[in-house]
Amino acid sequence: MDPKRARESPESAVLSRPSAFPDEVLERILSLLDTHKDRSSASLVSKAWYHAERWSRARVFIGNCYSVSAEILVRRFPNIRSVTLKGKPRFSDFNLVPQNWGADIHSWLLVFAEHYPSLEELRLKRMTVTDQSLEFLALKFPNFKSLSLLSCDGFSTDGLSAIATHCRNLTELDIQENGIDDISGNWLNCFPDNFTSLEVLNFASLNSEVNFDSLERLVTRCNLLRILKVNKTITLDQLQRLLVRAPWLTELGTGSFIQELTPRQYADLETSFKGCRNLQTLSGLSEATALYLPALYPACANLTFLNLSYAALQSEELARLLAYCAHLRRLWVLDTVEDKGLEAVGQNCPLLEELRVFPSDPFDEEIVHGVTELGFLAVSYGCRKLRYVLYFCRQMTNAAVATIVRNCPDFTHFRLCIMNPGQPDYLTREPMDEAFGAVVKNCPKLQRLAVSGLLTDLTFEYIGTFAKNLETLSVAFAGSSDLGMQCVLEGCPKLRKLEIRDCPFGNKALLSGLEKYESMRSLWMSACKITMNGCRLLARKMPRLNVEVMKDEESNDGQSYKVYVYRSVAGPRRDAPPFVLTL
Amino acid sequence: MNAMYEKNIDLEATELRLGLPGTSKKEITSRSKKRPLDESTEGSSSNNDDRLECSAPPPSKAQIVGWPPIRSYRKNSLHQKKEEAEAKAGVYVKVSMDGAPYLRKMDLNIYEGYQQLLEALENMFKITIGKYSEREGYKGSEYAPTYEDKDGDWMLVGDVPWEMFIPSCKRLRIMKGSEARGLTCGL
Numbered sequence: 142m143d144p145k146r147a148r149e150s151p152e153s154a155v156l157s158r159p160s161a162f163p164d165e166v167l168e169r170i171l172s173l174l175d176t177h178k179d180r181s182s183a184s185l186v187s188k189a190w191y192h193a194e195r196w197s198r199a200r201v202f203i204g205n206c207y208s209v210s211a212e213i214l215v216r217r218f219p220n221i222r223s224v225t226l227k228g229k230p231r232f233s234d235f236n237l238v239p240q241n242w243g244a245d246i247h248s249w250l251l252v253f254a255e256h257y258p259s260l261e262e263l264r265l266k267r268m269t270v271t272d273q274s275l276e277f278l279a280l281k282f283p284n285f286k287s288l289s290l291l292s293c294d295g296f297s298t299d300g301l302s303a304i305a306t307h308c309r310n311l312t313e314l315d316i317q318e319n320g321i322d323d324i325s326g327n328w329l330n331c332f333p334d335n336f337t338s339l340e341v342l343n344f345a346s347l348n349s350e351v352n353f354d355s356l357e358r359l360v361t362r363c364n365l366l367r368i369l370k371v372n373k374t375i376t377l378d379q380l381q382r383l384l385v386r387a388p389w390l391t392e393l394g395t396g397s398f399i400q401e402l403t404p405r406q407y408a409d410l411e412t413s414f415k416g417c418r419n420l421q422t423l424s425g426l427s428e429a430t431a432l433y434l435p436a437l438y439p440a441c442a443n444l445t446f447l448n449l450s451y452a453a454l455q456s457e458e459l460a461r462l463l464a465y466c467a468h469l470r471r472l473w474v475l476d477t478v479e480d481k482g483l484e485a486v487g488q489n490c491p492l493l494e495e496l497r498v499f500p501s502d503p504f505d506e507e508i509v510h511g512v513t514e515l516g517f518l519a520v521s522y523g524c525r526k527l528r529y530v531l532y533f534c535r536q537m538t539n540a541a542v543a544t545i546v547r548n549c550p551d552f553t554h555f556r557l558c559i560m561n562p563g564q565p566d567y568l569t570r571e572p573m574d575e576a577f578g579a580v581v582k583n584c585p586k587l588q589r590l591a592v593s594g595l596l597t598d599l600t601f602e603y604i605g606t607f608a609k610n611l612e613t614l615s616v617a618f619a620g621s622s623d624l625g626m627q628c629v630l631e632g633c634p635k636l637r638k639l640e641i642r643d644c645p646f647g648n649k650a651l652l653s654g655l656e657k658y659e660s661m662r663s664l665w666m667s668a669c670k671i672t673m674n675g676c677r678l679l680a681r682k683m684p685r686l687n688v689e690v691m692k693d694e695e696s697n698d699g700q701s702y703k704v705y706v707y708r709s710v711a712g713p714r715r716d717a718p719p720f721v722l723t724l
Numbered sequence: 725m726n727a728m729y730e731k732n733i734d735l736e737a738t739e740l741r742l743g744l745p746g747t748s749k750k751e752i753t754s755r756s757k758k759r760p761l762d763e764s765t766e767g768s769s770s771n772n773d774d775r776l777e778c779s780a781p782p783p784s785k786a787q788i789v790g791w792p793p794i795r796s797y798r799k800n801s802l803h804q805k806k807e808e809a810e811a812k813a814g815v816y817v818k819v820s821m822d823g824a825p826y827l828r829k830m831d832l833n834i835y836e837g838y839q840q841l842l843e844a845l846e847n848m849f850k851i852t853i854g855k856y857s858e859r860e861g862y863k864g865s866e867y868a869p870t871y872e873d874k875d876g877d878w879m880l881v882g883d884v885p886w887e888m889f890i891p892s893c894k895r896l897r898i899m900k901g902s903e904a905r906g907l908t909c910g911l
Contacts, residue, residue: 235790292795318797346797427805451801501802503792533792560792617791642790 211252223262275300279307287313297322305331313341326351370394384413395425424448460485483516487523495529514541542576556591562618578603601625605632626650648675663707680724
């Protein structure tokens, strides 16, 4: 461990290689570097730069919590104020990873308490966080300001009470889509009366009712509040009262947008929305109907992000709303808006860069609604700047996708989910190979791709040949042989994350990527044709990779495995549960 | 979507073979448009037979773990929404009683079972309805609660399980006297 600042002594300055700047100046300059990529590059320039960078780094991002240990982290970066950690493999969001798999934050917090007592920010995704950990966090870090938990599990609203009670300097509490125990809304009452520093409060995904008086008082006294996302227990007239207190919000998540309002109440609501001149992001709106949506219109002029993915709007309702949202850059909707609603998107939102269409009824096989290729096409004609799309649909054609990417060649993220596994082009009955071939050929900036539908190895040949900037690939129910996966491993130089399920890729494919995996963050394969021997061979040949195997409970033959391969400087993990075998 | 296409989709979903039936790069790049109703796909005929002959029932989407890929939070909230919508919707049916001058309306959804429904009817019309038995219908009173189902048939309330009753009941009629007895005996 480096003694703090020992190298500043005159002797060491003389002995070390002369650099253009004194260390302090170099550090000051490097501290202006923002992105992790830039900082990583800077740290590779020279030893002096490596040290200057590591002393000046305040924020660290760890994409796989098992790729490095807390001990290694604190040794290298002594002055960290902000930590972002991602834990479980992404497929854990879809129940493919058993409970108690790991990614528990607690051991990290113990190390941070000792080495980063001034820690200010913790942003966690897919980690296990217990109430005990939240309490520890609240008590041991007096400067703690910002907590963001996305898709985590293991805690309850009691843990939030601890945060609210003890974090005197809290500026952000962002709780999103976690699998937690929602015991009550009492946590909100725990903010002390003299607590005024809150800037961001997002409890939209909690279900318990909160005490409205507490909330109103909190919003009133926290005059720096700029982001407020309430849950659906907050009624329309309660929302109106909050808006009056905080008209300078830049991001608003409404509660349930349905209620019997008197004309007077409706007028008040409209006035309050008129007063929200800074609104850039709007979400929530569950139960919103044509009746009260118009109250929103005055607030939409500056909207850049509209998240309607929990509001089952019909096409007409969406069309009327979008007429007021000319500056929209990001739009999330449910497929209840149907193709007609998406036509309205194409007509009203020329600046749109991101579109996500979620399915409202993904498991109902009788459904014939939702969106089709026509909706996507309509958007592509009107929104030429589209670069991010997530599209759940029940039918698609190669021709439509080809047209879409001709209209919008700037795609960086293309995630198409044809919900019926292995479904071909519904008009020609051909596989969807040409669709994804068109995507990779026409979109040179493509970073992230998720494929679906009936796909042969040809799709992967296309990907390997053309997708030279691809970093993340998700594959399900696709491919014909090992060749498919091989093409991708050999052809995509920037590949970092590869996640595969239910594909006919076997050991040959797995082992074709031996050298590749060390340059990647991780590989996930489940319900493929991998055998234990293949995994053992991989582990033996690549000792710096962690090769973790789990038995696949869902498989019929008992031979199927889930394999998670990732590079790590921390060695095999010490907290693996019994069902995870590290080879 | 035509039924044949649906069937094909289902069959394909059951197949966990290593490759597509007879597909090869050459065959795929041939751009010939297939007729939508054509059951054959790119190439080999032999596996088409497999496809057509496969008679195993397709795994329903609900059985595939983690598919479609939607986060649990979203899945649960959609499910909750559906349930709320169904609960709120209310199942209003007209209720008539022989001899009573006015029709009434009631929301079947607020009752948890036949017991509660019958009590409500008794209160509403100030009558006593007998005890229900499968063989003998309603004994012990001159009233028998009946309902018209989706097919237009008049059934005795209680003949089908409660969950089946709610969606199929179009209207209620409390029969009186001999007609009631007739219905009872006939079932």
